[in-house]
Amino acid sequence: MRLVINKIVLLLCIFSAMIGLAFLGWILLTLFLKGLSSMHFDLFINDLINGGLRNLIVGQLVLAGLASLVGVPLGLVAGIYIREYGLGRYADTIRNLSDIMVSAPSIVIGAFVYAIVVVPSGGTSGFAGSIALAIMMIPIVINTTDSMLSLVPKELREAGMALGASKYKVIIDIVIKAAKVGIMTGILLAFARIVGETAPLLFTSETSNYFNLDLTKSFPSLTVSIYDLANEPLQKSRDLAWAASFILTVMVLIINLTGRFLTRKKG
Amino acid sequence: MLENYVNELKKVKTDIKELLNGLESANTLIYEALYECDKDKFTKAKSYIKNISSKTDAIDNSIIKLLALYAPEATDLREVVSYLKMTNEILRACTNTRSFIRGLLEVCDYIDKNAINEYAMPLQNSTLKAIKIVNSMLDTDCVDDLQDCFNEVLIEENKTDDLYELLEKAILDESNDNFEKVHTILRAFRKSEKIADRAISMANLLVYIKVGGTMQRV
Amino acid sequence: MAQNVMDIKKFSFTYAGAPAPSLKNINMPIEKNKITALIGPSGCGKSTLLRAMNRIHDLYPGNQYDGRIDLLNEETGEMENILEIKKENEFIRLRQKVGMIFQKPTPFPMSIFDNVAYGLKIDGIKNATELKDRVETALKGSALWNEVKDRLKESAMGLSGGQQQRLCIARAVAVKPEVILFDEPTSALDPISTGAIEELLVELKKDVSIAIVTHNMQQASRISDFTAFMYLGDLIEFDKTETIFLNPSEKQTEDYITGRFG
Numbered sequence: 001m002r003l004v005i006n007k008i009v010l011l012l013c014i015f016s017a018m019i020g021l022a023f024l025g026w027i028l029l030t031l032f033l034k035g036l037s038s039m040h041f042d043l044f045i046n047d048l049i050n051g052g053l054r055n056l057i058v059g060q061l062v063l064a065g066l067a068s069l070v071g072v073p074l075g076l077v078a079g080i081y082i083r084e085y086g087l088g089r090y091a092d093t094i095r096n097l098s099d100i101m102v103s104a105p106s107i108v109i110g111a112f113v114y115a116i117v118v119v120p121s122g123g124t125s126g127f128a129g130s131i132a133l134a135i136m137m138i139p140i141v142i143n144t145t146d147s148m149l150s151l152v153p154k155e156l157r158e159a160g161m162a163l164g165a166s167k168y169k170v171i172i173d174i175v176i177k178a179a180k181v182g183i184m185t186g187i188l189l190a191f192a193r194i195v196g197e198t199a200p201l202l203f204t205s206e207t208s209n210y211f212n213l214d215l216t217k218s219f220p221s222l223t224v225s226i227y228d229l230a231n232e233p234l235q236k237s238r239d240l241a242w243a244a245s246f247i248l249t250v251m252v253l254i255i256n257l258t259g260r261f262l263t264r265k266k267g
Numbered sequence: 268m269l270e271n272y273v274n275e276l277k278k279v280k281t282d283i284k285e286l287l288n289g290l291e292s293a294n295t296l297i298y299e300a301l302y303e304c305d306k307d308k309f310t311k312a313k314s315y316i317k318n319i320s321s322k323t324d325a326i327d328n329s330i331i332k333l334l335a336l337y338a339p340e341a342t343d344l345r346e347v348v349s350y351l352k353m354t355n356e357i358l359r360a361c362t363n364t365r366s367f368i369r370g371l372l373e374v375c376d377y378i379d380k381n382a383i384n385e386y387a388m389p390l391q392n393s394t395l396k397a398i399k400i401v402n403s404m405l406d407t408d409c410v411d412d413l414q415d416c417f418n419e420v421l422i423e424e425n426k427t428d429d430l431y432e433l434l435e436k437a438i439l440d441e442s443n444d445n446f447e448k449v450h451t452i453l454r455a456f457r458k459s460e461k462i463a464d465r466a467i468s469m470a471n472l473l474v475y476i477k478v479g480g481t482m483q484r485v
Numbered sequence: 486m487a488q489n490v491m492d493i494k495k496f497s498f499t500y501a502g503a504p505a506p507s508l509k510n511i512n513m514p515i516e517k518n519k520i521t522a523l524i525g526p527s528g529c530g531k532s533t534l535l536r537a538m539n540r541i542h543d544l545y546p547g548n549q550y551d552g553r554i555d556l557l558n559e560e561t562g563e564m565e566n567i568l569e570i571k572k573e574n575e576f577i578r579l580r581q582k583v584g585m586i587f588q589k590p591t592p593f594p595m596s597i598f599d600n601v602a603y604g605l606k607i608d609g610i611k612n613a614t615e616l617k618d619r620v621e622t623a624l625k626g627s628a629l630w631n632e633v634k635d636r637l638k639e640s641a642m643g644l645s646g647g648q649q650q651r652l653c654i655a656r657a658v659a660v661k662p663e664v665i666l667f668d669e670p671t672s673a674l675d676p677i678s679t680g681a682i683e684e685l686l687v688e689l690k691k692d693v694s695i696a697i698v699t700h701n702m703q704q705a706s707r708i709s710d711f712t713a714f715m716y717l718g719d720l721i722e723f724d725k726t727e728t729i730f731l732n733p734s735e736k737q738t739e740d741y742i743t744g745r746f747g
Contacts, residue, residue: 087546158541159591162584163604163656164577173603177594269684269707335730336706 028249035246038239043247048209048225051236053244055211059220060248062213063126063205064195067133071194072187074134075141082142083149084171095146101139106199109135114203126219129205133194140193144186148179185259192255196248198223222248272337275329276347280405282326283350286357287402289315293364294398294462297371298391301383304375309368319361323354345479349472356472360398360465363458370455377448379441386434387456390427394459397423397466404473413474420470427463431456490663490694491515491538491583492555492564498530498537501547507533509718510552515664517557520686520695522709522726524702526746529715531698535666538696539583540567540576556582559663581608584657588669590649592641597633600641600652604660623659626692627651628685647678654685658693665689667697671704683708702742706730714738 046052078098082091113132118124152175160170176183198221201207207224208217222244229241293315300308330351333339339347378387397420404416435453471485491514498508508530515521515538523531533542542548555564556579567579581604593600601620610616620637624630629651633644641652650670657665667686671679686695687708699705705712705726712729714722714737722729722738733739740746 153589153591155587155589155591156593158544159585159587159653160593160603161544162539162541162580163660164581164607165603166573166577169607173595174593180594268680269687271687272707332727332731336727338703338706 031242031246031249034239034242035249038243039246043243047211048220051240053222053240053247055208055220056222056225056244057247058211059126059208060195060222063129063133063201063219063221064191066126066130066215067137067194068187068191070130071134071137071190072141075138075190076145076183076187078138079142079145080149080171080176083146084167084175094142098139098142098146102143104136104139106136106197107202110200110203113200118204124204124206124218126205126215126217129201129219129221130215132200132204133197136197136200137190137194140190141187144190145179145183148182148186149175151182152178181262185263188255188259188262192252192259195255196223196252198227202227269337272333272339275333275337276339276343279326279329279333279347279350282322282329283353283357284402284405286319286322286326286354286361287398287405289319290357290360290364291395291398291402293361293368294391294395297364297368298388298395301371301375301388301391302380304371304378306372306375309372309375313365313368316361316364319358323358326354327351342476342479346476348482349476353469353472356465356469360462360469363461363465367455367458367462370451370458374448374451374455378452379438382434382437382441386430386437390430390434390456391459393423393426393430394463394466397427397463397470401466401469401473404470408477410477413477417470417474420467424463424467427460431460488517488557489514489564490517490557491696493534493538493552494555495552496534496537496554497551498533498542499549500533501545501549506551507718508537511720513713513720513723515694515696516711517694518690518692519710520690520697520708521711521713522705523696523698523713523715524700524705524741525715525721526741527700528717530718531713531715532668534715535668535696535698536585538567538664538666539580539585540570541580541585543576557663577607581660582663584660584662584665586650586653586657586665586667586670588672590646590653590673592644592649592652594642595640596638597641597644597652598637601655601659604656608660619659620655623655626658626689627655628681629655645678647674647681650674650678650682651685654682654689658689662693664694664696667695669698669700672700679704714741716741 042051043053044057045054047055078094082094086092086094110132113128113135117128117131121128156174156178157170160174161167165173201221201224205219205221205224207228208220210220212218212220226241226244226248229237229244232238293312296308296312296315299305300312330347333347400416400420400423404413407413407416434456438449438452467485471483475482493511493513493515496508496511497506499506511534513521523534525531536542537550538554550568553566553568556567557563558565567583570576570579593603595603598620601623602616605616605619610619621630621634624633629648632648633652641649644652654665654670671682674682683704686697689695690710697705697709709726712724712726713720714729714733714735716737722733722735724734728734729738730742733742
């Protein structure tokens with residue numbers, strides 16, 4: 001009887017997994033088919049004003065890159081603080097807050113930045129967009145840094161201190177080096193996450209049809225433009241949206257796979 | 268292998284060797300002195316087997332310490348336990364040697380020269396050979412050689428049994444002397460035969476070290 | 486003349502937030518150039534005591550010390566209480582004099598050379614030749630030189646467990662400490678590596694005093710000169726190793742040694 005139940009449960013599990021995979025496969029397939037048919041080399045040469053995606057791709061990367069410049073160091077240092085220096089309750093509070101922030105609705109973050117940056121400064125800007133993305137990125141980096149550092153065995157720290165090294169030396173020379181790969185992967189994945197965000201940018205940097213590197217104005221964004229294009233009645237726009245979606249997916253996929261490659265089990 | 272352990276093990280073996288050397292030297296001198304009844308040589312022989320019980324005690328305690336601290340196994344364990352039993356045999360052999368010397372000092376002059384030539388000296392010779400072979404076995408590692416040596420010791424030990432009987436008969440036939448003197452003479456030479464008995468026990472233990480199996484009396 | 490390099494006097498220790506002391510009134514010497522073993526069942530406090538001897542407990546705040554632990558100052562010949570140390574640079578100097586090896590080998594994520602040189606660089610040694618010489622001496626002293634001399638620049642993580650532990654020992658030895666504390670150094674290793682490290686320890690004691698915690702009684706009987714038997718935070722018996730293993734005074738000691746515990 002037990003064997004029969006075993007088999008039934010096993011089949012149910014496989015079935016559920018198949019459903020999940022099926023949807024994933026369906027999405028990728030749809031993207032692939034719809035996107036590929038609208039792809040041509042010109043997309044990478046022209047800006048949106050001319051029916052291309054160049055400014056959007058560059059813009060998205062710039063926004064995410066700038067956010068990383070702020071988000072990564074802040075997240076790293078905060079993560080190191082709560083794991084290595086944190087004293088009990090205080091560190092736990094920061095950790096919990098960070099956890100909450102990770103699942104904060106991205107639209108809310110966008111609205112927040114609208115209120116504190118866009119309104120006072122009188123208009124949308126690339127800066128506002130980056131700030132929103134940075135606010136999203138920091139908790140993610142804190143979390144992964146914290147987790148990766150927690151994987152370093154406490155004996156390693158004790159061994160460093162037992163040789164007479166001071167605390168900060170142990171952290172820099174030994175602990176961070178030991179968690180290096182994990183931390184870098186965490187950062188990479190955080191980047192992959194924010195490079196695909198739309199809601200934080202909707203009211204903050206919006207998007208632009210032109211190739212624009214001026215961060216004080218509306219800044220081109222691949223994700224926001226997909227939203228805009230998909231809402232336009234023209235078939236051409238919709239096709240462009242598919243192509244853009246395809247490119248975005250490939251970008252995120254590549255970054256994710258790189259992360260996986262870095263953390264593969266070595267021989 | 269830990270240095271202390273190796274050194275302790277070596278030391279025990281060296282100490283045992285030293286005792287066997289003393290036993291051999293004492294019995295060699297006895298043999299040499301028998302024909303002439305050289306009392307000085309007899310006394311000198313005694314000097315080779317002085318303080319044996321304190322020496323065997325020391326060896327025993329070393330072995331106990333070795334067992335407690337190093338928990339030897341296999342050949343090492345057999346070796347150490349065999350030495351522990353051997354100190355007993357050596358002690359008794361030395362005691363027998365001393366009694367032998369004491370007896371000889373008392374009555375050697377009264378023994379018939381013929382009897383000495385024909386039986387007493389071969390008897391002591393066999394005993395001496397047995398001891399010599401045992402002494403050499405301590406340094407032998409080859410199992411076959413050890414087995415051969417054991418057989419040789421067995422032969423010598425059997426010879427001592429036979430020779431003692433013949434000696435006993437010769438002296439009893441011969442002498443119309445007083446009973447006490449005869450008794451002392453026989454008792455003295457009985458000791459030599461007993462030394463040979465101890466030798467075969469020792470040989471048995473030494474074979475056990477290398478061959479293994481279970482410990483058995485001869 | 487037997488000299489003590491450390492002296493533990495009426496020492497008690499309570500972990501942060503614990504209701505009762507984990508160590509109660511311990512009195513014990515650590516003799517110079519000898520190996521002192523701490524044995525006892527799990528939870529008896531032997532590791533706690535060892536870790537107090539280089540104050541590694543202080544990495545985790547809130548612990549309470551009572552009594553004193555004296556360490557010989559080689560320059561002045563005086564005994565100084567290490568429980569009074571408060572300043573960071575004094576802690577650093579303490580740990581340069583009293584090293585520690587852990588149960589799990591802890592190679593740093595750097596090259597073999599850098600591992601051994603780590604403590605030396607902290608000490609301020611910068612001269613490349615001097616570093617090279619001292620690293621070589623340390624590696625020779627822990628019987629690892631021949632195995633690694635051609636790959637000093639390779640990562641230490643590529644060494645086997647036994648080699649890693651010997652690397653940690655070389656690392657500790659390089660700074661020429663007075664005492665090295667070993668916390669069950671061979672429990673995670675196979676018998677051959679264990680044997681190699683035991684031989685190493687017996688060699689090492691010529692230069693450095695050693696305190697070792699081990700749950701393997703035979704290890705204690707094989708290599709140590711003195712043994713301390715501990716139970717539930719108390720020091721039950723401390724004596725020469727041959728006395729403890731042949732003629733223990735306390736029944737509890739005897740019960741533990743003969744396996745009649747519990």
